[in-house]
Amino acid sequence: MSVLSLRVVWVQGRLPLLAESLEDSVLHDFMIIYWFKNDLRLADNTALHVAVADCDTVLPVYVIDKELLRSPHTGAAQTAFRLQSLEALRQNIEAAGGRLIVRTGELWEELRKLAQESGAKAIYWNREYDPASREREARIEKEARALGLETKSFKDDVIHEAGEVLKNDGTPYVVFTPYSKAWKLLPVDAALPVTKFKSPVPASIRSESIPTLAGLGFTLEAKIPEGGEKAGRDVLKKFTAVALLDYRRQRDFPALEGTSRLSPHLRLGTVSIRTVFAGVEKARQAHPKAGGIETFINELIWREFYRHVLSHFPHAINGSFRREYDALKWENNEKLFKAWCEGRTGFPIVDAAMRQLNTTGWMHNRLRMIVAMFLTKDLLVSWQWGERYFMEKLVDADPASNNGGWQWSASTGTDAAPYFRIFNPNSQAAKFDPEGDFIKRFVPEADTPSYPPPIVNHADQRIKTLALYGTLKSS
Ligand SMILES: Cc1cc2nc3c(=O)[nH]c(=O)nc-3n(C[C@H](O)[C@H](O)[C@H](O)COP(=O)(O)OP(=O)(O)OC[C@H]3O[C@@H](n4cnc5c(N)ncnc54)[C@H](O)[C@@H]3O)c2cc1C
Missing domain, CATH: 1.25.40.80 (Serine Threonine Protein Phosphatase 5, Tetratricopeptide repeat)
Structure with a gap:
C-alpha cells in the first residue's frame, strides 16, 4: 500500500469503508469522471470524496438518462424534486471550486463522449441495489473497461x-x-466532510443547462417539498x-x-x-x-x-417474493382501481390518503399500509398495480422500499403481514385519526350527502380475500 493511499484512510478514519479503493489508490495526474445518480450532495459523498482525493481534476457529471425518462416508474413529482436538487447541487459545486456537467442522452453514450473529450481515465460512483440500477452499473462497468477506463464503485447509500x-x-x-x-x-x-474541488473543470468541456420539468415532458399538479x-x-x-x-x-x-x-x-x-x-x-x-x-x-x-x-432476491422486483403467490387470481377491476387512484372509494381514510398522495407527492406510512391493504384485500387488485401507481406519484418513490411495502401489505413478501391480517379502513381511521382531522383536510365533503357510498362491502370482500389466499395455501 502506498503512502498516498494511507492519506485517505487516516484523514477519514473509515478503514473498512475505503479499503476497497486503497490498494491502488494513488494521486493520478489524469481526470476522473464522477457520475452522480441518487447521491445529489457534496457532504459525506463517499465516491466523490475518494475521487477528489485520487486526482487533481474531477469532472462531476449528471446524465439526464433518456432510458430512465421513458420508464413508467419515473414520475413528475420525483423528477421535479430531482431537478430542484440538481440546481442546488450545481450551485454548491460551483461554490466549492468545481463545475457540474449536465448531459442529456443515452447514459453510456454520454459518459463515453465525456471521457473522450476530457481524456479522463476513470469513472467513480456510489452503488445502488435495485436490479435495474445494478444492471445499469454493470453495463457501464463493462463498457468502460472495454475502452480501457478504470471504474470504481463505493458503498454510500x-x-x-x-x-x-x-x-x-x-x-x-x-x-x-x-x-x-x-x-x-x-x-x-x-x-465525511463536504467535498472541495482542487482544480476547475477545463472550460472546453461544455455543459447543458438543467432542463425544466416541462422541457422533459412532465406536468405536475402536486405541491412537493423543496429539494x-x-x-x-x-x-x-x-x-x-x-x-x-x-x-x-x-x-x-x-x-x-x-x-x-x-x-x-x-x-x-x-x-x-x-x-x-x-x-x-x-x-x-x-x-x-x-x-x-x-x-x-x-x-x-x-x-x-x-x-x-x-x-x-432480485426476482422480488418482478413478482412475489414468495413465488407461490404469483398464482393469486386477482380480479383487477379497472373501475375500482381508478376510484382508488382518484380517492373516490367512499372510504374516507382511503380517499384522504390517496388525495394526499395526488396533491403532495407524499403519503404518511400508516396510510400507505391502509391503502395498500385496501387495494389488494378489499378491491382484489394486484399489488403490482398499486406499486406502479406509487412509483409514478411519490416524490420518495424508491424501488426497494416501495416493493417491500407493497409485498408486506399484500402478504407476499419476506416478512409480510399474514394474509388473514386485513385492516378494516374504518377501524384504522377511528384509531389513528380519531377526531377525523386528517380526513377533513383532504376530504372536506366526507360528512355531506355529496360523498359517494362505499364502492365495496368490507365484510364481504374480507371473506372473498380469505378464500382467495386460502385456496392457494391448501393447493
Ligand atoms: C405500500 C408502501 C409503499 C412504500 N413506498 C415507499 C417508497 O416508495 N419510498 C420510501 O422511501 N418509502 C416507502 N415506504 C415506507 C414509508 O412509508 C416511507 O419511507 C415513510 O412514510 C416516509 O416518510 P418519513 O420520511 O416521514 O418517514 P419516517 O417515519 O420519518 O422514517 C424515516 C426514514 O426511514 C425510512 N423508512 C421509514 N419507514 C420505512 C419502511 N416501512 N420501509 C422502508 N423504509 C422506511 C425512510 O427512508 C424514511 O424517510 C412505503 C411503505 C408502504 C407501506
Missing part, C-alpha cells in the same frame, strides 16, 4: 450493504427482527430537535407532523444516511431518555432491509 449482514451460516436473513439485531452489532461509519442539500439538512435539524423525541407515540397519526419527512432526501441523496445517524446520535446525547430514538432507527433499518432483500 446504506450503512451496511448486502453481504455485510448475514446469518452465521452465511445465508441472508429474510425476517426483519433478527436482521436488525445483527445490523445493530456492526459499527456505523462517521460522516436540495440545504433543505435536507434543515428537515433533519427540525425533526431531531422536536418530533424525533416523541416519534414512538406520534408517528402513526397522519394528522400530526410526527415523522421526519426525510424520505425524498434519503431517496435522492440530498442528505446521507450517515448524516441522519449523526443527527440522531446528537439528539440522543442531549435527551438520553427520549423514547422515539430506537423506534426511528428501526425504520431506517427497514430501508436497508428492503435493499438487502432486493440485492439477494
Whole structure:
C-alpha cells in the first residue's frame, strides 16, 4: 500500500469503508469522471470524496438518462424534486471550486463522449441495489473497461450493504427482527466532510443547462417539498430537535407532523444516511431518555432491509417474493382501481390518503399500509398495480422500499403481514385519526350527502380475500 493511499484512510478514519479503493489508490495526474445518480450532495459523498482525493481534476457529471425518462416508474413529482436538487447541487459545486456537467442522452453514450473529450481515465460512483440500477452499473462497468477506463464503485447509500449482514451460516436473513439485531452489532461509519474541488473543470468541456420539468415532458399538479442539500439538512435539524423525541407515540397519526419527512432526501441523496445517524446520535446525547430514538432507527433499518432483500432476491422486483403467490387470481377491476387512484372509494381514510398522495407527492406510512391493504384485500387488485401507481406519484418513490411495502401489505413478501391480517379502513381511521382531522383536510365533503357510498362491502370482500389466499395455501 502506498503512502498516498494511507492519506485517505487516516484523514477519514473509515478503514473498512475505503479499503476497497486503497490498494491502488494513488494521486493520478489524469481526470476522473464522477457520475452522480441518487447521491445529489457534496457532504459525506463517499465516491466523490475518494475521487477528489485520487486526482487533481474531477469532472462531476449528471446524465439526464433518456432510458430512465421513458420508464413508467419515473414520475413528475420525483423528477421535479430531482431537478430542484440538481440546481442546488450545481450551485454548491460551483461554490466549492468545481463545475457540474449536465448531459442529456443515452447514459453510456454520454459518459463515453465525456471521457473522450476530457481524456479522463476513470469513472467513480456510489452503488445502488435495485436490479435495474445494478444492471445499469454493470453495463457501464463493462463498457468502460472495454475502452480501457478504470471504474470504481463505493458503498454510500446504506450503512451496511448486502453481504455485510448475514446469518452465521452465511445465508441472508429474510425476517426483519433478527436482521436488525445483527445490523445493530456492526459499527456505523462517521460522516465525511463536504467535498472541495482542487482544480476547475477545463472550460472546453461544455455543459447543458438543467432542463425544466416541462422541457422533459412532465406536468405536475402536486405541491412537493423543496429539494436540495440545504433543505435536507434543515428537515433533519427540525425533526431531531422536536418530533424525533416523541416519534414512538406520534408517528402513526397522519394528522400530526410526527415523522421526519426525510424520505425524498434519503431517496435522492440530498442528505446521507450517515448524516441522519449523526443527527440522531446528537439528539440522543442531549435527551438520553427520549423514547422515539430506537423506534426511528428501526425504520431506517427497514430501508436497508428492503435493499438487502432486493440485492439477494432480485426476482422480488418482478413478482412475489414468495413465488407461490404469483398464482393469486386477482380480479383487477379497472373501475375500482381508478376510484382508488382518484380517492373516490367512499372510504374516507382511503380517499384522504390517496388525495394526499395526488396533491403532495407524499403519503404518511400508516396510510400507505391502509391503502395498500385496501387495494389488494378489499378491491382484489394486484399489488403490482398499486406499486406502479406509487412509483409514478411519490416524490420518495424508491424501488426497494416501495416493493417491500407493497409485498408486506399484500402478504407476499419476506416478512409480510399474514394474509388473514386485513385492516378494516374504518377501524384504522377511528384509531389513528380519531377526531377525523386528517380526513377533513383532504376530504372536506366526507360528512355531506355529496360523498359517494362505499364502492365495496368490507365484510364481504374480507371473506372473498380469505378464500382467495386460502385456496392457494391448501393447493
Ligand atoms: C405500500 C408502501 C409503499 C412504500 N413506498 C415507499 C417508497 O416508495 N419510498 C420510501 O422511501 N418509502 C416507502 N415506504 C415506507 C414509508 O412509508 C416511507 O419511507 C415513510 O412514510 C416516509 O416518510 P418519513 O420520511 O416521514 O418517514 P419516517 O417515519 O420519518 O422514517 C424515516 C426514514 O426511514 C425510512 N423508512 C421509514 N419507514 C420505512 C419502511 N416501512 N420501509 C422502508 N423504509 C422506511 C425512510 O427512508 C424514511 O424517510 C412505503 C411503505 C408502504 C407501506
